Amino acid sequence: MSNFDTIVARATPSGKGAIAVVRVSGPMAFPMVDELLKSKLSLKKSHTAYLRQFFDEQGMIDEALALLFRGPNSYTGEDTIEISVHGSDYIVNRLIAALLAQGCRVADPGEFTQRAFLNGKLDLAQAEAVADIIAAEHRFAHDQALKQLRGGFSDDIAALRDRLLHFTSLIELELDFGEEDVEFASRDELTNLVTNIKVKVDALKDSFALGNALKQGFTLVLAGRPNAGKSTLFNALLNEDKAIVSDIAGTTRDAIEDRLHLEGLSLRLIDTAGIREATDVIEQQGIARTFQHIEMSGATLYVFDASTVTLEMLQIDLSELSTKTDRIWVVANKMDSFMGDIGAFERVVMSETQLPMWQLSAKDRLSVQQFTKELSSRFQRDLGILDDQTVVTNARHANSLLHCSQELQHILDGIENHLTGDLLSFHLRSAISALSAITGTIDNEEVLGNIFSKFCIGK
Numbered sequence: 424m425s426n427f428d429t430i431v432a433r434a435t436p437s438g439k440g441a442i443a444v445v446r447v448s449g450p451m452a453f454p455m456v457d458e459l460l461k462s463k464l465s466l467k468k469s470h471t472a473y474l475r476q477f478f479d480e481q482g483m484i485d486e487a488l489a490l491l492f493r494g495p496n497s498y499t500g501e502d503t504i505e506i507s508v509h510g511s512d513y514i515v516n517r518l519i520a521a522l523l524a525q526g527c528r529v530a531d532p533g534e535f536t537q538r539a540f541l542n543g544k545l546d547l548a549q550a551e552a553v554a555d556i557i558a559a560e561h562r563f564a565h566d567q568a569l570k571q572l573r574g575g576f577s578d579d580i581a582a583l584r585d586r587l588l589h590f591t592s593l594i595e596l597e598l599d600f601g602e603e604d605v606e607f608a609s610r611d612e613l614t615n616l617v618t619n620i621k622v623k624v625d626a627l628k629d630s631f632a633l634g635n636a637l638k639q640g641f642t643l644v645l646a647g648r649p650n651a652g653k654s655t656l657f658n659a660l661l662n663e664d665k666a667i668v669s670d671i672a673g674t675t676r677d678a679i680e681d682r683l684h685l686e687g688l689s690l691r692l693i694d695t696a697g698i699r700e701a702t703d704v705i706e707q708q709g710i711a712r713t714f715q716h717i718e719m720s721g722a723t724l725y726v727f728d729a730s731t732v733t734l735e736m737l738q739i740d741l742s743e744l745s746t747k748t749d750r751i752w753v754v755a756n757k758m759d760s761f762m763g764d765i766g767a768f769e770r771v772v773m774s775e776t777q778l779p780m781w782q783l784s785a786k787d788r789l790s791v792q793q794f795t796k797e798l799s800s801r802f803q804r805d806l807g808i809l810d811d812q813t814v815v816t817n818a819r820h821a822n823s824l825l826h827c828s829q830e831l832q833h834i835l836d837g838i839e840n841h842l843t844g845d846l847l848s849f850h851l852r853s854a855i856s857a858l859s860a861i862t863g864t865i866d867n868e869e870v871l872g873n874i875f876s877k878f879c880i881g882k
């Protein structure tokens with residue numbers, strides 16, 4: 424049991440509701456709540472709900488349901504009671520005041536989860552996932568947070584760390600033998616291992632660019648020449664008439680945006696002014712802003728009017744765009760009025776973007792529906808969102824992974840330059856502690872523990 428004080432906080436948002444939950448946790452949680460009741464709850468069976476009347480000096484506060492969790496089998500690891508009262512701010516405030524009068528303290532933000540971490544109920548990455556899962560607004564963010572909360576990410580990290588620990592133990596064993604010049608840890612094996620682990624660490628580290636973008640909301644920008652049908656497609660994707668559609672070129676002068684919900688993902692979809700030689704100052708500004716959006720986008724959806732654009736125009740646009748962004752997805756629009764050879768366009772798009780282009784008619788609902796599905800699967804494929812893949816969504820983790828990767832590189836360079844065992848071990852330990860920082864595990868004792876558990880040298 425911890426020797427913390429006892430904390431109280433409202434666990435549900437403020438305002439009127441069917442119920443509101445007040446959470447009390449700490450060594451004095453049971454006796455303090457008992458003081459507000461006419462009976463002793465603290466003697467009762469754990470993990471059970473009790474309907475009770477709660478009193479303060481002025482009289483009855485509410486009749487409410489108290490959920491009892493005896494530590495260590497609780498979220499925080501401490502004795503905890505969750506009291507579900509009628510959802511009124513007045514009742515909640517009066518109940519909390521009564522508990523404060525008993526000597527409780529108002530919990531700091533995240534303090535229940537912090538205690539769960541300090542009491543070993545969650546590791547750091549899991550504790551961080553608690554905030555993420557609450558914040559998640561679409562399936563991707565939710566899936567990643569859930570995986571992290573359930574320890575999947577921590578397990579991945581632990582597996583990498585354990586393999587490094589094993590080698591550190593061997594190298595440090597060599598150091599113990601000092602002048603005897605033994606080599607327990609094969610340098611070839613170490614090179615293989617570290618190379619292998621570095622690939623995994625780098626993949627995780629690199630996934631942050633995507634993880635962060637998706638967590639913050641991935642931006643998909645519609646770009647192309649005036650009259651290509653961008654605004655028509657924008658409206659069709661969102662299923663509403665938000666952008667003005669007109670056959671007067673240059674109608675959309677400022678960018679407009681809305682949320683687009685694809686299967687499992689929520690994106691910012693931005694409709695922009697067309698890219699071309701501007702005819703007036705306002706349009707010029709619109710075009711400049713279009714390029715800013717493209718530069719900051721997760722992906723740019725380049726739309727062209729297949730019935731009027733020439734192969735040369737397409738090529739010019741794509742090569743200009745590719746100086747602004749890495750991810751260009753091309754849509755050939757107005758296929759309903761296209762007559763020529765679409766294969767020639769496909770070849771240009773393939774050679775410029777290395778991706779197939781879509782053909783559609785933004786005016787046709789079925790065509791757009793089909794496109795939405797394909798867009799969704801291109802996201803999954805191109806961005807590497809595979810169901811079982813871990814994507815790092817937390818900047819602190821990405822930073823630790825970067826640090827770890829650098830240390831691993833030092834080891835690889837070190838082996839090549841015949842670095843001494845103690846220096847290799849230094850970098851190994853740094854790499855391990857970078858990984859450990861993610862889950863909040865202390866590594867030094869582990870290195871020792873690992874040595875003692877695996878080798879009985881009797882020294």
Ligand SMILES: Nc1nc2c(ncn2[C@@H]2O[C@H](COP(=O)(O)OP(=O)(O)O)[C@@H](O)[C@H]2O)c(=O)[nH]1
Nearest residue numbers: 650651652653654655668669670757784785786
């Ligand atoms: N035939 C045909 N016309 C379209 C299609 N999509 C858009 N248009 C027309 O093309 C014109 C320009 O469309 P708009 O969405 O304003 O283009 P933007 O300038 O790229 O935003 C409008 O008259 C639209 O009705 C399509 O798939 N087929």
Ligand SMILES: [Mg+2]
Nearest residue numbers: 653654674675
């Ligand atoms: Mg427009």
